[in-house]
Each structure stands twice: as C-alpha cells, then as structure tokens.
Amino acid sequence: MPDTDTAKKLQQKPATDIADAVSYRIGIIGGGQLAKMTAMAALQLGCDVVVLERKKVSPAATLATHSLIGDWDLPEELLKLAAHVDIVTLENEFVNAESLKVLTDHGYTLFPSAGTMALIQDKYLQKQTYSGAGIGVTEFRAVSSPDDIESAGKAFGWPMILKKRRNSYDGKGNYTVSSAADIEPAWKQLDGAVNELYIEAYCPFTMELAVIITLSRNGEMVTYPVVETIQKDHICHVVKAPAAIDKEVADLAAETARRAIIEIDATGSFGVEMFLTQDNKIILNEIAPRVHNSGHYTIEACVCSQFENHVRAILGWPLGSTQMVRPAAVMVNLLGTDLGPGYPVGIDRALVVPGAHVHIYGKTKSGKGRKMGHVTAVSDTLETAYAAARQAAEYITFGNKP
Amino acid sequence: MPDTDTAKKLQQKPATDIADAVSYRIGIIGGGQLAKMTAMAALQLGCDVVVLERKKVSPAATLATHSLIGDWDLPEELLKLAAHVDIVTLENEFVNAESLKVLTDHGYTLFPSAGTMALIQDKYLQKQTYSGAGIGVTEFRAVSSPDDIESAGKAFGWPMILKKRRNSYDGKGNYTVSSAADIEPAWKQLDGAVNELYIEAYCPFTMELAVIITLSRNGEMVTYPVVETIQKDHICHVVKAPAAIDKEVADLAAETARRAIIEIDATGSFGVEMFLTQDNKIILNEIAPRVHNSGHYTIEACVCSQFENHVRAILGWPLGSTQMVRPAAVMVNLLGTDLGPGYPVGIDRALVVPGAHVHIYGKTKSGKGRKMGHVTAVSDTLETAYAAARQAAEYITFGNKP
Numbered sequence: 001m002p003d004t005d006t007a008k009k010l011q012q013k014p015a016t017d018i019a020d021a022v023s024y025r026i027g028i029i030g031g032g033q034l035a036k037m038t039a040m041a042a043l044q045l046g047c048d049v050v051v052l053e054r055k056k057v058s059p060a061a062t063l064a065t066h067s068l069i070g071d072w073d074l075p076e077e078l079l080k081l082a083a084h085v086d087i088v089t090l091e092n093e094f095v096n097a098e099s100l101k102v103l104t105d106h107g108y109t110l111f112p113s114a115g116t117m118a119l120i121q122d123k124y125l126q127k128q129t130y131s132g133a134g135i136g137v138t139e140f141r142a143v144s145s146p147d148d149i150e151s152a153g154k155a156f157g158w159p160m161i162l163k164k165r166r167n168s169y170d171g172k173g174n175y176t177v178s179s180a181a182d183i184e185p186a187w188k189q190l191d192g193a194v195n196e197l198y199i200e201a202y203c204p205f206t207m208e209l210a211v212i213i214t215l216s217r218n219g220e221m222v223t224y225p226v227v228e229t230i231q232k233d234h235i236c237h238v239v240k241a242p243a244a245i246d247k248e249v250a251d252l253a254a255e256t257a258r259r260a261i262i263e264i265d266a267t268g269s270f271g272v273e274m275f276l277t278q279d280n281k282i283i284l285n286e287i288a289p290r291v292h293n294s295g296h297y298t299i300e301a302c303v304c305s306q307f308e309n310h311v312r313a314i315l316g317w318p319l320g321s322t323q324m325v326r327p328a329a330v331m332v333n334l335l336g337t338d339l340g341p342g343y344p345v346g347i348d349r350a351l352v353v354p355g356a357h358v359h360i361y362g363k364t365k366s367g368k369g370r371k372m373g374h375v376t377a378v379s380d381t382l383e384t385a386y387a388a389a390r391q392a393a394e395y396i397t398f399g400n401k402p
Numbered sequence: 403m404p405d406t407d408t409a410k411k412l413q414q415k416p417a418t419d420i421a422d423a424v425s426y427r428i429g430i431i432g433g434g435q436l437a438k439m440t441a442m443a444a445l446q447l448g449c450d451v452v453v454l455e456r457k458k459v460s461p462a463a464t465l466a467t468h469s470l471i472g473d474w475d476l477p478e479e480l481l482k483l484a485a486h487v488d489i490v491t492l493e494n495e496f497v498n499a500e501s502l503k504v505l506t507d508h509g510y511t512l513f514p515s516a517g518t519m520a521l522i523q524d525k526y527l528q529k530q531t532y533s534g535a536g537i538g539v540t541e542f543r544a545v546s547s548p549d550d551i552e553s554a555g556k557a558f559g560w561p562m563i564l565k566k567r568r569n570s571y572d573g574k575g576n577y578t579v580s581s582a583a584d585i586e587p588a589w590k591q592l593d594g595a596v597n598e599l600y601i602e603a604y605c606p607f608t609m610e611l612a613v614i615i616t617l618s619r620n621g622e623m624v625t626y627p628v629v630e631t632i633q634k635d636h637i638c639h640v641v642k643a644p645a646a647i648d649k650e651v652a653d654l655a656a657e658t659a660r661r662a663i664i665e666i667d668a669t670g671s672f673g674v675e676m677f678l679t680q681d682n683k684i685i686l687n688e689i690a691p692r693v694h695n696s697g698h699y700t701i702e703a704c705v706c707s708q709f710e711n712h713v714r715a716i717l718g719w720p721l722g723s724t725q726m727v728r729p730a731a732v733m734v735n736l737l738g739t740d741l742g743p744g745y746p747v748g749i750d751r752a753l754v755v756p757g758a759h760v761h762i763y764g765k766t767k768s769g770k771g772r773k774m775g776h777v778t779a780v781s782d783t784l785e786t787a788y789a790a791a792r793q794a795a796e797y798i799t800f801g802n803k804p
Contacts, residue, residue, distance in 0.1 A: 022745075022764060023745070023746050023749055023762060036445070039465075040442055040445065040446070043438070043442070043464065043465055043764075044442070044760075044761055044762070045749065045760060045761075045762055046746050046749065046760075046761075046762025046763070046764050046775065048464050048764065062445065062450050062465075062467050063441075063445055063464075063465035065464050303757060303780075312753060316750070317749065317750045317753050318750065318753045318754045320753065321756060321757065325727050325728065325780075326727065343424075343425070344425050344448050347425055347447065347448065347719065348718070348719045348720065351714060351719050351720045351722065352720045354723060355705060355723065358446075358447060358448075359446055359447075359448075360425060360446070360447055360448025361448070362424060362445075362448050362450065373448065378705075378727075
C-alpha cells in the first residue's frame with residue numbers, strides 16, 4: 001500500500017519529487033471507486049493524484065501517489081491535502097461544506113465549489129432551488145413533526161417519501177410512507193427528533209432517467225446520452241445507454257439537466273437523476289455533485305469518459321466528445337450480498353462473455369448492497385448488451401479468498 | 403510517491419493488508435510506460451501491481467501499490483519482488499535471463515518464461531530459431547571481426563545492418579553498413595571487441611508491419627489487426643491500424659507472427675515486427691517479448707487492449723476480443739527533443755482535436771527520441787485518424803514547467 005502515515009511521509013518526500021513531470025497534481029477527497037476511476041483518467045493525462053481518506057485501505061489509495069489518512073470534515077485535514085496538490089476535487093457529497101469553504105478562504109482551488117456543495121448537501125434546499133427556477137420537481141415540504149407528515153399526506157396524497165435533508169445515499173435516509181400508519185416508524189427510523197427531514201410526494205414514473213453533464217471551469221458544457229437507470233431497494237442496479245425513449249423526451253431530459261446544473265453553478269461531471277412520467281413530463285429527482293454510477297458506462301461506450309471529462313473540466317482543459325462509440329451499452333453493478341471479505345470470485349468466468357468489461361474496485365469488505373464493482377457491455381442493441389452484462393455480472397461474487 | 407524504501411516498507415506493511423480484496427498481485431520488472439499501462443488494466447480488474455525499478459521515480463511507480471528499488475539483473479532483487487506477489491511479468495527484454503531463471507527455480511511463477519527471454523535477448527539466436535522453423539528472415543550471420551563483415555558484404559551485398567546480439571533497442575546497437583568504408587566505424591561504435599555482433603542483409607521493404615499476439619498460459623491465442631509502423635531513426639513514430647494492405651497479405655503476416663510466437667513458446671502479449679517486400683513476401687524482423695509500442699492504439703481502438711489481454715494471459719483468464727471498435731486508428735508517439743525536464747506543455751491545445759486521446763507517461767526527464775507519451779486518434783478512415791493524431795501530437799512538447 002502507498003503512503004498511509006501521511007503527514008510524516010509527505011514531509012520526507014516533498015511533492016517536488018516527481019512534480020517536474022506531472023502536469024497537475026489533483027487532490028481527491030475520498031478514496032472510493034469514483035476516486036479510483038477518476039485517478040485512472042488523470043494518470044493517463046500525465047497528472048497524478050493524492051487521496052484523502054478516513055481509512056487506510058481504499059480503492060483509490062492503491063493507485064494514488066500519496067494517500068492521506070484523515071477526517072475530511074476537519075478543515076485542517078483538508079488544508080493538509082490542499083497544500084500538496086494543485087487543485088482539489090471530491091468524490092462524495094458528504095464533506096462538510098463549511099469545512100470546504102476554508103480551502104477557498106486560504107486561496108486553494110476547489111471544484112465543485114463549497115457553495116455548490118452546500119446547496120447540494122441539503123436536499124430540501126436543492127429542491128427549493130430547482131423549483132424556484134421553474135424546473136419540474138415533485139411536491140415537497142419541510143416537516144418537523146409527525147403531524148406535519150400527516151398534513152402533507154392530506155395535501156399530496158399517499159404514498160410519500162420521507163427523507164433526511166442531509167447525508168443520505170443509496171436509499172439510506174429515505175423511508176416510503178404508504179399511509180398514516182407508516183408515519184411513526186418512518187419518523188423513528190430517520191430519527192426526526194435529531195435530523196432535519198422533508199417529505200416529497202411520490203412521483204408515479206414510467207422510467208427513471210439520468211444524464212451526466214460536464215461543466216468546465218471555463219464555461220464549456222457537454223451532455224452525455226440520456227440513460228435509463230433501474231433501481232432496486234434504492235440502489236442503482238442497471239444502466240441502459242441510451243434510454244429507449246423518443247428523441248423529444250431525451251432532448252427535454254437533457255435540457256432539464258443542463259438547466260439544473262447551471263442553476264447550482266456546478267463545475268465538473270455531475271449526475272442528474274430524473275423521473276419520466278406517464279404523460280412524458282420530466283421531473284428532476286436529484287443531482288449528485290460528482291461523477292456518478294449512471295455514467296460508468298462512458299468508460300467503454302463514449303469517446304471521452306465522465307471521469308476524463310471531470311479531470312479536464314476542473315483543470316480548465318477542453319472537454320472531450322460524449323458521443324457513444326457503439327449504439328448501445330449496459331452497465332450492471334456488482335453488489336455485495338453479505339458482510340464479509342471482498343475477494344472477487346468468478347472473474348475468469350465473467351471474462352468469457354464477449355464484450356463484457358469487468359471492473360473490480362478492490363474493497364476489502366463486502367456488505368449487503370455494497371458497490372463492489374461493475375460490468376459494462378457494449379453492443380449493437382440494448383438487448384444484446386444487457387444480456388452480456390447481466391450474464392457476466394452473475395458469475396462474479398465476493399467472499400473468501402479461495 | 404509510493405513506497406520507495408522498499409524492503410523496509412514491505413516489512414512494515416505485509417502484503418496481506420489489502421490482499422483480501424485483490425484478485426491477484428502482479429509483480430512487474432521495470433516501471434516504464436509499458437508497466438504503467440499494464441498496471442492500469444490490472445487495477446481495473448481488481449488486481450494490483452508491485453514494480454521493481456532501478457530508479458526511485460518511474461511512470462509506473464506512481465500507481466503501483468509498492469515500488470521496489472533495485473537492480474533487476476540481481477537474482478536477490480527479483481526474489482524480493484516475487485516474494486510479495488502472486489505472479490511476475492516484465493516490461494522490458496533486457497532483464498538477465500539467467501537471473502530470471504532463479505525465480506522459476508524457487509517455485510515462483512514468471513511469464514514470459516526465462517527460456518523465452520534467453521532466446522529473445524540474443525537476436526542472433528532469435529533469428530536462427532525462426533530460420534530453422536522455416537519462417538522468412540533476412541540473410542544473417544555472426545561476425546567476430548571486421549573481416550567477417552567484409553565477407554558478409556560480398557555474400558549479401560550492401561548495405562547491411564550490423565547489430566549487437568544483445569541489449570539493443572530503438573536503433574541503439576544497430577549500425578547501417580553501406581559499404582566497406584563503413585566497416586571500421588561500425589565495428590568501433592558497436593564495440594565489436596567487447597560485444598557479440600551479427601550482421602543482416604538489408605531487407606528492401608515497401609512497408610514495415612507489426613502485429614500483437616497474445617498467447618495465454620492456457621494455450622488460448624488471439625491476434626490483433628496487422629498494423630503499419632513508420633520508423634524514423636529506428637524509433638517508432640507512427641502506427642496505422644489496420645495497415646492499408648490486401649487481406650491475403652495481412653493474413654500471411656498474422657500467420658507468420660503466430661508461427662513465430664509458438665516457436666519461441668511466448669506467454670503474454672508480444673509485438674512481432676515484420677517487413678513487407680515488393681513481391682508481397684513477409685520477412686520477420688524481430689519480436690518484442692512484451693506489450694509493444696505498435697499496440698498502444700488497442701487501448702482505444704480494440705474491444706480489449708494488449709495490456710488487458712497480457713494480464714488475462716499471464717493469469718490464465720480467458721482472453722478478450724481484439725476486434726477494432728472503429729474502422730481506423732492512428733497512434734503518434736510523443737518523442738522528446740532535448741535533454742532536460744519532462745514537463746508536458748500543450749495538452750490543453752491537443753485536447754481540442756476531436757477524437758485525439760492523449761497519453762502522458764510522467765517521465766521526469768526528456769531526451770532526444772525519448773518516448774514521453776503518445777496520442778491515439780480513432781476514426782472512420784486512416785486519413786482522418788492520422789490527421790487528428792498528428793495535429794494533437796504537434797501541440798505537445800516537453801520541457802520546463804511554466
């Protein structure tokens with residue numbers, strides 16, 4: 001494993017050791033799979049990467065030049081990272097926005113900005129912003145008591161989704177309230193006494209859509225194809241690119257996503273999640289202020305991936321083409337099933353499937369629903385791509401090293 | 403930079419720290435760009451990489467889990483590497499084959515084998531092997547004095563190429579002997595009193611061809627498209643994929659390459675260089691026992707790159723498709739011009755060129771003819787791909803950090 005005893009190591013080996021050859025040194029807050037894939041794109045372009053992670057072992061630490069271990073919510077840890085790099089970015093949306101602001105206050109370069117992150121981190125504020133800009137969202141309101149939920153039920157109708165305003169992902173922090181009987185358990189599970197909550201009307205959708213937008217610090221913007229995302233238990237399972245929808249609907253979704261990105265002044269690659277309703281309306285769900293699971297397919301399927309474009313965007317380099325190189329691509333997530341070791345089993349079987357590209361993140365521990373890797377298959381039709389990706393994905397499990 | 407004070411570091415952090423999550427840990431002898439690109443493919447598949455390099459700073463050290471610093475010709479350094487990995491491979495053909503043999507003697511797994519390397523390292527022996535197998539090569543003979551060269555000149559006709567049997571690459575170790583007057587300076591420059599030399603008849607070719615073959619330890623074999631390589635001063639400048647030749651010629655070249663690979667019992671991805679003569683004969687030039695510059699285009703242009711297939715081959719995993727994803731690809735090397743710092747300048751301009759994929763290796767020092775990076779452009783025709791790759795490559799230079 002690379003440098004883990006961080007501050008000490010960095011003092012021993014000043015950043016200048018290879019800085020002569022590195023076009024930019026990028027600091028990434030977080031060392032998960034999104035950081036790993038971003039780092040791969042950065043390394044190809046002659047950049048290198050320093051990662052700040054809480055844990056000693058992380059997917060991106062393996063290929064980072066330095067790996068700093070620290071709590072990314074602490075301004076001093078963020079400043080330590082920033083001092084060793086040319087630019088800071090992040091791979092998750094949970095870094096305390098107040099702490100992030102310290103970086104800019106000290107003259108360091110951070111993309112996306114602390115302001116964008118503050119806005120995104122509060123899902124209620126996020127929704128207010130889109131709504132205020134005239135972008136279609138589901139009905140929503142802040143709730144501070146079980147009674148508020150009951151009132152909302154009368155106004156919106158059931159079911160509704162109770163959500164934490166902050167720190168929720170992959171369905172953690174969401175509770176579907178199907179009737180008044182669910183109010184009490186929902187309030188309890190999301191700990192309404194402690195957490196700020198809000199509630200949304202359920203959006204009866206015919207399809208969930210997503211699109212990756214990259215906005216450069218120079219103002220250049222590119223839009224990836226609109227894809228269909230298939231969730232299970234609030235976790236993304238499958239992405240089909242492009243979504244099998246009419247061009248007008250796709251154009252509307254892309255345009256909605258672009259408007260939302262501009263509204264929150266995002267810089268970098270962002271994932272925009274939307275609902276398609278029965279009457280072909282586009283309802284904005286939420287934005288992930290970072291490269292996104294719905295864009296992993298772009299590694300093999302697009303001229304320039306969401307990861308490379310994120311790097312280009314934050315460095316102010318021209319953006320690459322988002323065009324697909326083949327007509328169809330399907331990505332299937334490799335999700336853990338049980339708590340335990342994360343050793344990947346069955347890669348050899350998966351690689352037999354023609355056109356299946358296997359990505360294993362290198363997490364030491366698996367867990368139920370944990371994202372351990374993904375498979376992307378590129379083909380001439382969504383059907384053949386889906387069959388290949390699904391088949392390859394089924395062969396891979398995570399568990400004990402044989 | 404990751405671990406450089408190697409043995410000590412490895413003792414502090416046993417390989418088990420992330421081994422639970424790593425499908426295979428691959429040791430690569432050499433830390434240059436070939437190791438870097440191989441490591442990228444390995445990391446995606448959930449493997450990680452330990453590099454053995456002579457220098458502290460190398461392109462692959464940046465993304466290796468560990469980087470061992472040592473002389474790869476010393477058996478003890480090779481054993482140190484092998485002790486920390488599941489399998490050993492190499493990115494250059496100059497590692498002493500006798501030293502490599504020690505790895506197998508100690509029960510470690512090495513691909514390609516020490517035997518293959520011994521055969522390849524001696525270009526004279528290599529030629530004898532192909533010739534003995536009935537594969538077309540130019541006339542050649544060992545020479546141990548200037549007089550021998552003169553006799554060869556009478557037998558083969560002028561010009562001829564005088565070559566060191568070992569340790570030559572990129573034209574270093576070759577001397578074109580145009581007439582008897584060149585014998586003395588050629589003998590002197592290649593130091594015939596010290597080095598074993600041999601001489602080859604000049605092969606009047608119409609095109610230089612190359613093909614990457616991957617042979618798995620399981621016996622599975624795949625062949626990449628036959629490409630045209632354009633050399634300048636014995637250094638590969640441009641690769642055009644596929645070569646603009648008739649199918650029968652391409653089939654003959656591919657078949658010749660496969661026969662040669664089988665003859666030397668190669669395991670992994672190998673670059674086979676050939677001449678196409680005026681009468682459409684294929685003359686085998688030489689084999690590089692490793693991933694090869696003529697196969698860099700496979701990263702963007704083929705379903706599975708030469709690097710990923712090398713990893714699959716040595717691990718015994720099924721091989722990926724070598725099919726091109728677009729009709730044409732052209733790779734242009736980014737060569738240094740002067741001795742000095744290796745900071746890449748002009749990436750931002752190069753990335754404007756549509757379809758150009760920029761690879762910067764991250765070498766601290768540039769030098770005349772040194773391979774600092776490459777650009778690959780993928781397109782519908784060789785002409786448009788070449789124009790894009792050449793234009794992007796022209797924008798990039800290496801020098802001082804601005």
